[in-house]
Amino acid sequence: xxxxxxxxxxxxxxxxxxxxxxxxxxxxxxxxxxxxxxxxxxxxxxxxxxxxxxxxxxxxxxxxxxxxxxxxxxxxxxxxxxxxxxxxxxxxxxxxxxxxxxxxxxxxxxxxxxxxxxxxxxxxxxxxxxxxxxxxxxxxxxxxxxxxxxxxxxxxxxxxxxxxxxxxxxxxxxxxxxxxxxxxxxxxxxxxxxxxxxxxxxxxxxxxxxxxxxxxxxxxxxxxxxxxxxxxxxxxxxxxxxxxxxxxxxxxxxxxxxxxxxxxxxxxxxxxxxxxxxxxxx
Amino acid sequence: xxxxxxxxxxxxxxxxxxxxxxxxxxxxxxxxxxxxxxxxxxxxxxxxxxxxxxxxxxxxxxxxxxxxxxxxxxxxxxxxxxxxxxxxxxxxxxxxxxxxxxxxxxxxxxxxxxxxxxxxxxxxxxxxxxxxxxxxxxxxxxxxxxxxxxxxxxxxxxxxxxxxxxxxxxxxxxxxxxxxxxxxxxxxxxxxxxxxxxxxxxxxxxxxxxxxxxxxxxxxxxxxxxxxxxxxxxxxxxxxxxxxxxxxxxxxxxxxxxxxxxxxxxxxxxxxxxxxxxxxxx
Numbered sequence: 001x002x003x004x005x006x007x008x009x010x011x012x013x014x015x016x017x018x019x020x021x022x023x024x025x026x027x028x029x030x031x032x033x034x035x036x037x038x039x040x041x042x043x044x045x046x047x048x049x050x051x052x053x054x055x056x057x058x059x060x061x062x063x064x065x066x067x068x069x070x071x072x073x074x075x076x077x078x079x080x081x082x083x084x085x086x087x088x089x090x091x092x093x094x095x096x097x098x099x100x101x102x103x104x105x106x107x108x109x110x111x112x113x114x115x116x117x118x119x120x121x122x123x124x125x126x127x128x129x130x131x132x133x134x135x136x137x138x139x140x141x142x143x144x145x146x147x148x149x150x151x152x153x154x155x156x157x158x159x160x161x162x163x164x165x166x167x168x169x170x171x172x173x174x175x176x177x178x179x180x181x182x183x184x185x186x187x188x189x190x191x192x193x194x195x196x197x198x199x200x201x202x203x204x205x206x207x208x209x210x211x212x213x214x215x216x217x218x219x220x221x222x223x224x225x226x227x228x229x230x231x232x233x234x235x236x237x238x239x240x241x242x243x244x245x246x247x248x249x250x251x252x253x254x255x256x257x258x259x260x261x262x263x264x265x266x267x268x269x270x271x272x273x274x275x276x277x278x279x280x281x282x
Numbered sequence: 283x284x285x286x287x288x289x290x291x292x293x294x295x296x297x298x299x300x301x302x303x304x305x306x307x308x309x310x311x312x313x314x315x316x317x318x319x320x321x322x323x324x325x326x327x328x329x330x331x332x333x334x335x336x337x338x339x340x341x342x343x344x345x346x347x348x349x350x351x352x353x354x355x356x357x358x359x360x361x362x363x364x365x366x367x368x369x370x371x372x373x374x375x376x377x378x379x380x381x382x383x384x385x386x387x388x389x390x391x392x393x394x395x396x397x398x399x400x401x402x403x404x405x406x407x408x409x410x411x412x413x414x415x416x417x418x419x420x421x422x423x424x425x426x427x428x429x430x431x432x433x434x435x436x437x438x439x440x441x442x443x444x445x446x447x448x449x450x451x452x453x454x455x456x457x458x459x460x461x462x463x464x465x466x467x468x469x470x471x472x473x474x475x476x477x478x479x480x481x482x483x484x485x486x487x488x489x490x491x492x493x494x495x496x497x498x499x500x501x502x503x504x505x506x507x508x509x510x511x512x513x514x515x516x517x518x519x520x521x522x523x524x525x526x527x528x529x530x531x532x533x534x535x536x537x538x539x540x541x542x543x544x545x546x547x548x549x550x551x552x553x554x555x556x557x558x559x560x561x562x563x564x
Contacts, residue, residue, distance in 0.1 A: 009540055009542050009544035009545070010505075010507065010538040010539045010540065010544065010545070010548070011544040011545075011547065011548055012547075012548045013548075016544050064346065064347050064543070065346050065347065067349035067352065067547070069544075069547070069548075070349065070547075070548075223292075225292065256292040257292045258291055258292065260291050261346070262291040262292065262293040262298050262351075263291070263292070263293075265293065265294070265349070265351065265352070266292070266293055266294045266295075266351075266352075
């Protein structure tokens, strides 16, 4: 798998880079961002934190706005940020151009319905294909963690819950906890996965947590002034599901904070330390 | 002067806000961003760091990308980011829509030539009008510092050099040090100020430094991999002018860093501390 460098910017002694490659899984070119801390120049392979962004984002939002590089440089953690959907020629979009479905809104599932199933396979991309690319091309170990925001928080939770042993730690900012029971999820799952709600359960954190074979502690931050809190995000559903399953969850409700990257930036260092401890960097 | 709140996002315990007001100086509405650290809720008035952005930017780039809020929240320093030019109905732009002149490129001068002179008065806006608005509407003191990037670094340097006693400290990232002697400056000064190069001298840091009545130490960071270094920025001209004048200058050349916000973010904390010391917050 050959990867093509798009840009490189020195950042906190390391490098922020973007690469393009042909994704077999997505049937399209795709771009990812990677932060390589200064320790990447040394011999010891570094662990990787995968960051999954939310609706409308691409690989750049987190790298521009979260302010994660400073602490990542201190901790020696690589950060990888994929795009949020397939893109490019032949990739279908929401017929009405909505921002909550289609391009920029892959929901980290493998679509089973047409016309989506040919390209919208962000789950396989994020869990398998991209880590293989990263581990083949950069000085990294197989120690992985995963986090994300909103739709990407949902993605981080389901990737971890469905893949015991694959991640050392997981966290989320304002995740869509229960897509089976919110408008964004209904639209996305209905289109990508079809009308059989039984099939949706394997992509819903609140459903998956009941039978999760691994009990990685979940760290979740949620702003209390988030406009999407009550209708779309539903942290109380995750809280109830975790309690019922006996799954460890630290849910931090942050007064006054909204859904923006200002919220993420304010607490990203706590998440980086959470992951660094699990990755043996703290 | 009434100001209208556009948005408010909680950030590191404080607030990132945007406001719009009718600028008499610019003859247009204008928008500024302000970061109010948590200490703004207390009784003691806080000092203000003014940040001047570069070509193509507006009031948001710095607040989104520099990662300054975390340390500003610790130090108790307010940050204010104005736009980079007048905008709106009736404000003329470069006739060819170029990015290095007109909208987004006010160069922090008071234009004397038509059709620019009616609106392009960013110098008066930044030095006088905006601080008056800030000091009338927020819990701030009259202790001010100024910094900026590229065109905004030029702006910060000339605002400080031309106004003894007005700022406690000044710094710049990759400033246009000698606009009289670079293509960006030739275009902007030629249009805004006319063809008399004598008149340009009062807007050029390398000229102003010779007779500056106040010797505020200049802190300047410059990336060595900056694409604009040799042709547009010319830190060696500032270095020579400061040496000739006996003006204190710390010019830090940063290997590998470019002209982007990744560069700014990597060193913004050093600048914040430089200003906080002068502002009595360290």
